[in-house]
Amino acid sequence: MSEFINNREQLISENTERLSVLKQLFVDLHNGRNLDEVKAHFDAFIGKITVDEITRLQHDFVEEGSITADELQRIYKQHSVIFQGTIKEETHQNGRPEDQPGHPVHTFMLENQELGKLLTSSLQVHLAEFVMEDSTDNIYKLIEDINLLLDIDKHYSRKENLIFPYLEKYGIYGPTTNMWRIDDFIRDAIKDGRQKLTHYQGDKQAVVGVLNYVIQEVAGMIYKEENILFPMALKNLTEDEWVKIAHESDEIGFCLIAPAVEWKPERKALEEKAISEGYIKMETGILSLKQLELLLNHLPVDITFIDQDDVVRYFSHGKDRIFARTKAIIGRTVQNCHPPRSVHVVEELLADFKAGKKESEEFWIKFNDKYVYIRYFAVRDENGKYIGTLEFTQDINPIKAIEGEKRILN
Template sequence: MSELINNREQLTVDKSTDRKVLLKTVFWDLFNGKDPEEVKAFADEKIGKVTVEEIMELSQYQHDVLEEKALSKSELERISAAHLSIMEGNIIEIENPKDIPGHPVHTFHRENREIESLLESKLLPLKEEFEKEDSPANIYKLIDVCNLLYDIDKHFTRKEQLLFPYLEKYGINGPSVNMWRLDDYIRDAIKDTKKQLTNYNGDKEAVLSTLHYIAEQVTTMIYREEHILFPMAMSNLTEDEWIKIAQESDEIGYCLTGPATVWKPERADLDSKALTEGFIKLETGLLSLNQLELIFNNLPVDITFIDHEDIVRYFSHGTERIFARTKAVIGRTVQNCHPPKSAHIVEALLDDFKAGKKDSEDFWIKFKDKFVYIRYFAIRNEQKEYMGTLEFTQNIEPIQAIEGEKRILSL
């Protein structure tokens, strides 16, 4: 990766790479702290309008560099904001389906309009009221707005769990890390504001500062999505892939609104048939594919299997999953299925399994109204070779509540 961490003076220019080098120069100037106004003047003069494809290439370059540098939150935000301010207004727009009701991008746009409306009609006016008077009534109103705004988690989760995997498939990894981190910062800020307001201690400035941060970052994220991410996805994803995204979006849910209608594309050649009735001979029995899937899906636990190359190969699909899973994760590396801030824990656990240092690991956490027991098992063959990892997740809250004995059927 060290070859990416060069100073701008080391970049060579020729006819074919001129614009690429200039775009990288803009990035390095911002990275090194040069005045954004000077950098913008340089970009306007030397580069002018940029295409989605150019932004896509630059996004991948930035991803590689920023991963190597392991920037702090403030540095990542500074560079991202400065870079966006320079690109703003210079991106060549491409046609996208924001006017095709039911298409996932149309739904993302609908949600963004509702989010903007919530900011403009409630959060910002209440912020001004709170600044004048931090009364209990104004505090309660702001808590209600934060509860509504946290619905943005569903918007972000669909983007991260459905859209990012397909972009990765086409070698576009920048959004999976950089944008996901920024999404997490927004989520954390909303939760922090709720805590500040719920346990209000008179520090008005701290609340106002966080509210300002939320409004600014959410507005900026909407611009990133609609002018960069969605056009980038539209340039690469096939209609079949968009159909899959639309089909799996319901499982995660929507933010403040939902699809305008069911999207019915002119061509949809996905095979929606049930599993064929082939049979699998096991050591202790014979099952049809349909029976096998029904067994897995009716277990009172969630199961996910990751193969020896860290690729997600299977997950059970019960009626009440604890953590959302979509079919888009199949074929994706498990590290990219977790938020960047927790990916290193997954990596360390898999390394221990592969090295034979551990055969299992358990975690237990409070999640919403559940007490979740998460177990990981290293799967090995007869020769003790590592074949993959089984994740086993269960809500044990009802089990913990059991007392005495039960020896008769329920009525």
């Protein structure tokens, strides 16, 4: 027994010493010590670091107030360089939740893969073309990339509003203090890049600077999430908490890609049946959620609803949709679902609806073998307040071909 106690005390002493060394390394960075020297010191005395140690360090600094929030953000940004490739892999019992399709972490990592592709296969390539020639076409390519990248707000919002509160429940405040600040810097930089491109006045260097910053910071955040945040969350959150996060994620929306499948833990479905069998009472009748969804999906038109803030909230999912839709557009502004050349048309239409100048608008176009009739309607409440826009899309070729009469008994 004494040997066990001695070993335990020795282990505690070693852990305390490691944390002390790690803390000193952060203080050295704060005091301006050369990054290479700090990394060499880390490699010599620490070698590998656990997610728990990183969390403990962040928590201690916040609690002590020995380093300001701004300085902590700078240090936090730099520590991914020091810890690159040194974070210990931790084995999870009962398999790896992040490998289960539909699990929130699995979805976050799928989104990170898509973000990585967007950075390397599109944004970096088009930025290099822009550097060579700042033509209108190259500017439009970058604007389209940025419009897609704006979707990252949904990724960050789910992280901040669904994962962070549970971590704080367990006394883990580092991500809230640091990651959220970096997320906001990234959001602002993306919007700044879009603004500079949309109103481009020939300042090529300013565009290149902000987009390079965006590429660097987004890539860095992907690393921080997958090597620090997600392992930390998987270690602390319960299955019930992950189920709640998965259920609430739809309300915020997804980034570039929707979950592979709906995640259903083997242990229980968390009242899924009761939720799916709920009823909605309307002025002219009562329908179950299932009946309502089937009804909308069986209409001979495609429906999309955009709320008062121009955010896509719903689309019907019939078997023969004219224009493809994925769940990734839910939560995205409608402007970012259109190419730059046609955004002004959308904005003018919505402005007229909001101002009460129009109640509807219609267009008709040839699309593949279809003759597509597109109608937009302003949706208003009983007091005339604008609450959104409803889009109806229909192939009218079969209707145009109608001749003569067909009695119902025929």
